[in-house]
Amino acid sequence: MVLLVIDTQKLITNDKLYQFHRFVSNLKELIMKARENNLEVIYVRHDDGEGQELTKGTEGFEIYEEFKPRNDEKIFDKTVNSAFKGTGLLEYLKDKKVKDIIITGLQTDFCIDATVKCGFEHGFNTIVPAYANTTVDNKFMTGEESYRYYNEFMWQRRYTQCMSVEETIGKMK
Template structure:
């Protein structure tokens, strides 16, 4: 089954001011980017499609299109030949060309990482499964910020537990740590 690495909203301004002041939130963001960069390199060596999803924020938004905050983080190893799909909603499929891009590569299995866990990661993973894609969610390859009620660690742990095994028909989500994922051209994501 053809796979693609899909990286969602890892942009310079993705962390809002509120909730991201704690050093653990910033450290986790750095660690997640490092894991994603490793997966990007592995996908590239395996000749797998790499899709960067980029949120287009409106005027005044921290991800306002064309601003420094909107840019994809430079330490991920993105190249000009990598596909960038722009979106304006939490669902990376909603009114975007993502499904067309995946179809053009014959992709039926997504390996997903990025931000924000409870919004774009959760929504995109669930939508992918409902569209018939299998999903490997990188357990330690997505993050968010603290909320008034939950820490980033609680949010990520909750979503990893909630999404692992989520299915629709024969498609399902498996939550797997980055260190256990191998992206080879002729193998499945482990």
Template structure:
């Protein structure tokens, strides 16, 4: 029986922006998440896997309007000048960004997804990746959000890891992920 072709992965970093990460509400286990993302960036580079950073753009006058200081990607991310960057205006990283076309042109068929916020852009992007035919791995300890009035951030993250795993993504710890 022939073996399945090897997956060609890329690391997709979602909304790790100054205004979200250093805003009035602190993300759950922020430093651990940032450290895990930087470890994944390092491993992706060692394997020559592309690194793609996506940034959410709010409307003019919003805290994350294009060009504002809070809109910028975190300086602590170990990104390099040639890493691909995309801006989006919707929770789904594929909506209106050309991401799917970019991935297909580069023959990338698997995404390792990390970043913020779990219940919005991480969730929407994980679901869309599967709908578009991409395999996805969610780094279960490299995405985060803030507490809400209804649920703690820990509960939101645990719920999404459990809900998305299997149906939409494979959940792995950052330490388990290989490119």
């Protein structure tokens, strides 16, 4: 089992996110418990490309300080929504014979959704802990509506197991 922390970059990790403080608290706890239980914590960063705000080499591209990776933790960079496409992550996990992944991070309706569905397609057993992913309002739905749509309707019993942080920590042991 590994803990995957997706796109928790400085530019987009802010209080515009739905349940921001709860998200930060839950993710910090999951990272801490994963480390305590000797689970690998793997980070993924999104690069929108040259000339964009979220671009490799900019301050906003780096991981949010409260989730900072340790020097021995892997970071994969991506240019599309799925953490598995073209990053080397899929090959890395298969080489290590990983079957179970805890998926966390940003944003629920973009990269988390794509990663959950692609993880399912690649045969991984995934867990999405409650309030360990989040998003912002868009012109169609509020951040809360997006969060609830994916976590409570779209993913559950189709693509992943959605459960509490406490239940997720229990699975780490």
